[in-house]
Amino acid sequence: MTEQEQHAPEEVDAHGWRPVALGLDLPPASVTGARIGEQRLAIWRNSHGDVRASDDRCPHRGMRLSLGFVRDDMLACLYHGWRFDAEGRCRTIPAHPGLKPAATIRTTTFPTIESDGLIWCRVDGVEPPESPPALTSPAHPTTPVRTIRIDAPTRSVSRALGISPDDRTARVNLPIHDIADTPDDNAPTPSDAAAMSAVTVVVVQHAVGREETRLYVLIEGDAPTTTIQRASRWASSLRDKVEREHKDAIVVEHV
Amino acid sequence: MTDIAARPEDDDRAILDQWYPVAFLASLTAGETRVRLLGHDLLVSGDGDGFAVRRADTAALLPARKAHACLWTTLGRPKGDVVEIAEAAEPDRRVVPCGAINVRTSGLRVVENFLDMAHFPFVHTNILGAEPITEVAPYRTEHRVDVDEIWATECRFEQPQAARSSVGGMTTDYAYRVAAPFLTLLYKSCPNDPTRPDVICLFVRPVDQERSVAYPVMFLIDETSSQAELAQFQQRIFVQDRIILENQRPARLPLSPKAEIPTRADSVSVAYRRWLKAAGVRYGAIG
DSSP states (O other), X not given: OOHHHHHSOOOOOOOSOEEEEEGXXXXXTEEEEEEETTEEEEEEEOTTSOEEEEESSOTTTOXXXXXXXXXXXXXXXXXXXXXXXXXXXXXXXXXXXXXXXXXXXXXXXXXXXXXXXXXXXXXXXXXXXXXXXXXXXXXXXXXXXXXXXXXXXXXHHHHHHTOOTTOOEEEEEEEGGGGOOSGGGGSOOGGGHHHHSEEEEEEEEEEEETTEEEEEEEEESOOOHHHHHHHHHHHHHHHHHHHHXXXXXXXXXXX | XXXXXXXXXXXXXXXXXXXXXXXXGGGOOXXXXXXXXXXXXXXXXEETTEEEEEETTTOOEEOEEEETTEEEEOSSOOSSSSOOOGGGGOTTOEEEEOOOEEESSOHHHHHHHHTOOTTHHHHSBTTTBBTTBOOOOOOEEEEETTTTEEEEEEEEEEESOOSTTOOSOEXXXXXXXXXXXXXXXXXXXXXXXXXXXXXXXXXXXXXXXTEEEEEEEEEEOOSSSOHHXXXXXXXXXXXXXXXXHTTBSSSSEEOSTTTSOOOGGGHHHXXXXXHHHHTTOOTTEEO
């Protein structure tokens, strides 16, 4: 590691489209939390499948909206049930059912796009926002595997994936037999010939903080459950490896 | 470790010249207990039936009082004694300390949440409230200048289970009282006595600007529930509140009227914030 790498503060870049969730992880009428740079977000989906993003703070009493719920296709705060529509405008204050909330009561919203199995959001205010990066060709839909949290900086994850720190997406060819983890799985039968070929795992990184990276793991094309499970286990071992190496690196720095 | 920023400024008299609970009397054992109050480490020592409170840094002896199931002290010069609660002296009251609760937020947020009825159906679902009955009827809020307290009266809320002793729903009458920045209590209609209300107190010890310990104490009219049942009922409610309190941003209570948007149901909260601002409170608050 060079001197510069060791000491330069690593800015969390908040520009452009950022992956904030696997579409799979956000069922209809639900909400989850995300973060892009310093901006904390409530990402929610209405009953029709549309995804929205809002500042993760209710303007009433500062409660995190990502802990709220979706009701009548609006984002509702857990504290007092105030509801915000797709444009962030408050439409319902349950304490006063007869009151029409003032138009000034609102949360800040951000553009979102769902594509290639991922939900993307941008908070840099660039309008009109161009499309997020395509992960695969349209002919090859992705199969989502899982979201995984790694307690290490993105540069450590990039190194383990063998990509440049500026590349946020890695494509890893995973021979199926390499990721089998039980002896039985290691004994291929002729009917497994197809499974012996490699699958392409697409890994998208997102820096949540300086010491926290989220990885969205997908497979290019369709994949059977067994392959999804194997890719998931591969991601776990990648996490364990990166976290172990990162811890060791910190120890070396402090010796 | 000394963290000066965790302490009030010397001229924050509205905070310094107050009594604060340091522990439930029942939880204090013989020997020394270390507690933190307003960023200061204190040592509490017991010697049979009396307690001494000292500053850990200077060993200076601080005033100590036993009242309302707690041991109290102060770092300043309070005008009066520990808050008087007339009902506490009634001989047939059950005194129920509910267990100290650590909350990672400003104690002012903890007090404000205690004054709030609008969250009952959402946070204390099927206990203190339930949808679709969410409306907060108009109530009266006042600053009682003679005692310098904030009061909210004529409050009513329809509740599925207002108290441990409730059988079925009832419309509960409430009165709220803020006697000091970190000290609040409520009077609510009692299922067992139509003339005398239950009294529930929330005494808060500000550990630092964004950490608190809440000491809930109830003075109840209830001959049948066990002490443990009564305490558990209230503890369950406070644990539900803690989920909210630890997820409000910022942790410190904003005193500027524009920082957060109130509605009519928040009139007591608005009065509380205004009163804190007028008193010059800065500890645990912003703007």
